[in-house]
Amino acid sequence: MRSKSLNGFLIVIIGLTLGNCRSKSESKTETAPISNNEFVYMESEKRIELILEDNVHFLVVDKPTKAKFQTKNIDNQRLVIYGSGIMLNTANKDGFRFIITPIEKTLVDGNLEIQVSERNENGEIFSHKFLIPVKPKPK
Structure with missing residues (x-):
């Protein structure tokens, strides 16, 4: 009796693990093109846009630059934005x-x-990697 319940439990765990692997492999990560002097990524009805201060097209090493991410049809409570040297200023x-x-x-x-990711209620992942050009700091 105990052996049957242990086997059933193991089958459920293996099934959940394989299902989770499939969900992760279906997620997409792509690189952003520059469009109209902006960094924009769209996938179906979802849209995220990175806007750099003064509409510059690059960053400078060790120079703080203000930036904002504008989203459309993305749950900001489920959105994760991360990268080296990035610090949250405000969110609304x-x-x-x-x-x-x-x-x-x-x-x-x-x-x-800079990576952005959102996992929706269905477990689907909206993910994208922005590559922002960086110039060396002036001497």
């Missing part, structure tokens, strides 16, 4: 405001990587 219903200070040793091929 229109989006998030950050201060981004690129650190030279964390750059990838001269770009700062």
